[in-house]
Amino acid sequence: MGLTRKRDLAAVAAAVAVIGYLAIHVLYRYFPPITLWTGLSLLAVAAVEAGWAVSVRGRIREGRIGVGAGRLHPLVAARTLAVAKASAWVGAVTLGWWAAVCVFLLSRRAELAVAAADFPGAVVAAVSALALVVAALWLEYSCKSPEDPSAAEDAHAD
Numbered sequence: 001m002g003l004t005r006k007r008d009l010a011a012v013a014a015a016v017a018v019i020g021y022l023a024i025h026v027l028y029r030y031f032p033p034i035t036l037w038t039g040l041s042l043l044a045v046a047a048v049e050a051g052w053a054v055s056v057r058g059r060i061r062e063g064r065i066g067v068g069a070g071r072l073h074p075l076v077a078a079r080t081l082a083v084a085k086a087s088a089w090v091g092a093v094t095l096g097w098w099a100a101v102c103v104f105l106l107s108r109r110a111e112l113a114v115a116a117a118d119f120p121g122a123v124v125a126a127v128s129a130l131a132l133v134v135a136a137l138w139l140e141y142s143c144k145s146p147e148d149p150s151a152a153e154d155a156h157a158d
Contacts, residue, residue, distance in 0.1 A: 004085055004140060009092040009133060016096025017103075024104045034101070034118035039125025042094060046131040049087060049139045056080055057142035077143055084140035091132035098126035 059065065059072040067073055101122045108115040 003144075004088050004137065006137070009088060012089070013092045013096035013099065016093050017100045020097045020100030021103060024100055028104065031118075033114075034121035034125070036121050036124050038121045039098065039128035042091070042125065042128035042132045045087065046091075046128065046135040049084070049132070049135040052080065053135065053139040053142040056139065060142070060144075060146055063146070081140060081143040084136045084143065087136035088133055088140065091129050091136055095126060095129035095133060098122055098129050102126050 056072060056077065060077075064071045065074065065077070102119070105115045105119040105122055109119060
């Protein structure tokens with residue numbers, strides 16, 4: 001399983017943004033108010049994943065991988081990688097959605113007072129979704145296994 005490609009995430013975010021922009025013309029009238037608190041749950045998840053990445057990266061860098069107290073079990077590392085990949089995709093989808101909402105609200109701010117009131121909350125949600133994508137990609141990168149020293153020595157021997 002390779003690293004998640006940023007271009008794939010960007011393509012999904014762009015596709016969701018286009019579809020979302022078309023859908024929001026019909027759906028916006030049914031929206032509840034978008035407050036500054038709307039997207040902060042994504043930011044909280046991003047913060048947790050960033051802290052998780054620091055922990056995982058430190059354990060891998062120090063060679064504390066394996067079974068035992070204070071060590072990173074290989075299955076935990078694999079599950080962490082799965083969570084990171086899923087979070088990156090969820091973040092890309094939500095980023096696309098909130099980007100579409102931001103563009104829609106930006107274009108309607110002069111016409112609709114509620115659009116002007118909703119815009120700051122949509123921006124916070126979009127930035128929080130971007131933070132989730134970045135934190136998830138960092139967590140995924142932090143799960144990379146260290147280079148095998150014997151393989152490096154064999155490569156230099158040739």
